[in-house]
Amino acid sequence: MDFKLLSYIVKDNLGYIQLADPPKNEMNTLFFQEFNELVQIIKQDNELGGVIIQADGRHFSSGADTKELLSLFHKTDSLLPEPIKQNGLAFRELAELPIPVVACLKGICYGSALELALSAHFRIAASNTRMSFPEAGFGIIPGLAGIYHLEKIVGKAQAMKxxxxxxxxxxxxxxxxxxxxxFAAKHELENQAVELIKKTGQNYKKDLKTSYLRK
Structure with missing residues (x-):
């Protein structure tokens, strides 16, 4: 598959999505086009037992291309521009996959990148990981369902804060x-993700997340 900002391979019935534009692994229009295409490929692969999301370089991702993102908001009076709504569809489809989805995080995980991580069913992280939704500083809101997933984890009040x-x-x-x-060392993130997927077994249920983590 000929992608510029992402790579994708299947190994031992696991799909590996790699953010492949270091050092920032920035998310722009091309990124979302490629990511949406990958999600459709994954949805059609009935042999997959899980998905692992990783990144090249020191950081997971700095998030969206800020200039491009702000230009979308400046072109409309809508609270959420239509292109951003469309970009969020792929993240929602990822979250709804019936197989385990694990994000392997390191370094910076900001904005849209954090929304991607929150769309995964599990998050394994190196100790140098930092998370943020910086959108408020630009007078906009996270628009890729990140707030929805955040509320489910920390509650509405903490998510708002x-x-x-x-x-x-x-x-x-x-x-x-x-x-x-x-938590995992950076060089162990992928191995830990594979082991976690193995623990979920063949009858994976997202509602049993806590029990999988206790195994």
């Missing part, structure tokens, strides 16, 4: 809030 403050939190804080499920 985190979103409006734009603060960057450490991995230890993120773990305390439930945004990170497992």
């Amino acid at each position: 985190f979103t409006l403050s734009g603060e960057s939190i450490s991995s230890s804080e993120a773990k305390k809030y439930g945004l990170i499920d497992i």
